[in-house]
Amino acid sequence: MKKEETYQLLYKQIESLLSGEDDMIAAMSNMAAMLHNTFHFWWTGFYRVAHNAKSNDNHSELILGPFQGPVACMHIGFGKGVCGTAWKERRTVVVPDVEQFPGHIACSSESRSEIVVPIFSNADVVAVLDIDSRELGTFDETDARWTEKIVALLPTRKANALEHPAAEIHLAAGCFWGAEKYLKLIHGVTFTEVGFANGNTQSPTYEEVYTDTTGYAETVHLRYDPSVVSLRFLLQMYFKAIDPTSLNKQGEDEGTRYRTGIYYSNAADRAVIDEVVAEEARKYDKPLHVEVEPLRNFYPADEYHQDYLDKHPNGYCHLPVALFELARNAKQ
Numbered sequence: 001m002k003k004e005e006t007y008q009l010l011y012k013q014i015e016s017l018l019s020g021e022d023d024m025i026a027a028m029s030n031m032a033a034m035l036h037n038t039f040h041f042w043w044t045g046f047y048r049v050a051h052n053a054k055s056n057d058n059h060s061e062l063i064l065g066p067f068q069g070p071v072a073c074m075h076i077g078f079g080k081g082v083c084g085t086a087w088k089e090r091r092t093v094v095v096p097d098v099e100q101f102p103g104h105i106a107c108s109s110e111s112r113s114e115i116v117v118p119i120f121s122n123a124d125v126v127a128v129l130d131i132d133s134r135e136l137g138t139f140d141e142t143d144a145r146w147t148e149k150i151v152a153l154l155p156t157r158k159a160n161a162l163e164h165p166a167a168e169i170h171l172a173a174g175c176f177w178g179a180e181k182y183l184k185l186i187h188g189v190t191f192t193e194v195g196f197a198n199g200n201t202q203s204p205t206y207e208e209v210y211t212d213t214t215g216y217a218e219t220v221h222l223r224y225d226p227s228v229v230s231l232r233f234l235l236q237m238y239f240k241a242i243d244p245t246s247l248n249k250q251g252e253d254e255g256t257r258y259r260t261g262i263y264y265s266n267a268a269d270r271a272v273i274d275e276v277v278a279e280e281a282r283k284y285d286k287p288l289h290v291e292v293e294p295l296r297n298f299y300p301a302d303e304y305h306q307d308y309l310d311k312h313p314n315g316y317c318h319l320p321v322a323l324f325e326l327a328r329n330a331k332q
């Protein structure tokens with residue numbers, strides 16, 4: 001079978017094996033096994049971007065993750081070797097002859113050629129896939145294209161959330177597909193996921209919430225870096241994307257699940273939220289219907305709904321395109 005066809009088949013197999021899995025390490029383990037056993041590479045595995053707790057300056061580095069093959073280096077610095085270069089330059093690096101790559105890290109003298117593919121969550125590199133071969137020139141454009149497609153199947157959101165234990169807020173702004181796309185464009189937002197907040201049942205599914213009987217609101221969970229963007233600014237941007245005077249209806253989407261709401265997990269945020277809501281209220285001569293409550297519960301929606309409009313650029317969106325431009329250029 002030609003390489004292209006092998007990848008096509010393998011992609012389908014990995015896609016179905018990983019469907020519904022949200023643990024990145026588990027997914028990486030089986031992905032490494034499937035790639036390795038299909039192509040019989042010398043070494044196939046992952047390095048994760050993680051904080052090195054032992055270091056004084058608390059820097060991030062690549063730390064060995066799930067792999068198949070012989071023992072490998074456990075720590076690789078930013079910009080070091082092929083792996084650190086792919087991380088730093090945020091691009092796939094194909095090395096036909098490792099001896100010709102300045103700074104190549106030889107974990108094993110058997111390795112002759114290599115490909116390293118960065119793995120992104122939102123805009124951040126959270127890991128790399130590294131594949132080594134005992135022959136020269138094993139990897140080309142076909143491998144680059146397919147491995148990039150394959151690693152995009154990894155559930156990386158949790159890893160990113162752990163790397164950014166920053167401030168957070170949950171915002172309901174109507175249909176969460178468009179709301180997530182808009183909010184994650186704002187400079188300083190480090191992580192987003194869509195889900196269901198402040199309802200009355202356990203682990204609701206999208207279909208259950210769709211019946212409009214569970215009390216849940218379609219909500220975007222945001223983490224942000226407060227040294228880059230303030231909660232005040234995020235809330236001001238949020239108000240630009242909603243009609244705060246509309247009760248249980250945003251765009252054409254109607255129902256309590258599409259209500260607007262600001263749900264906070266840090267009690268100290270309440271004061272800022274109340275101020276911004278009061279400032280916004282002065283702009284209207286009708287009452288606002290934006291719910292402000294402590295976050296009682298939040299369940300992430302299925303992978304299908306995460307980053308939906310990135311996966312389906314022509315998919316349904318209740319927000320006007322101009323808003324995305326606004327968010328993209330919005331800097332505090």
Ligand code: SME
Binds near residue numbers: 084103106107
């Ligand atoms: N050769 C890699 C190091 C990892 S091992 O090959 C598994 C590099 O230069 O980054």
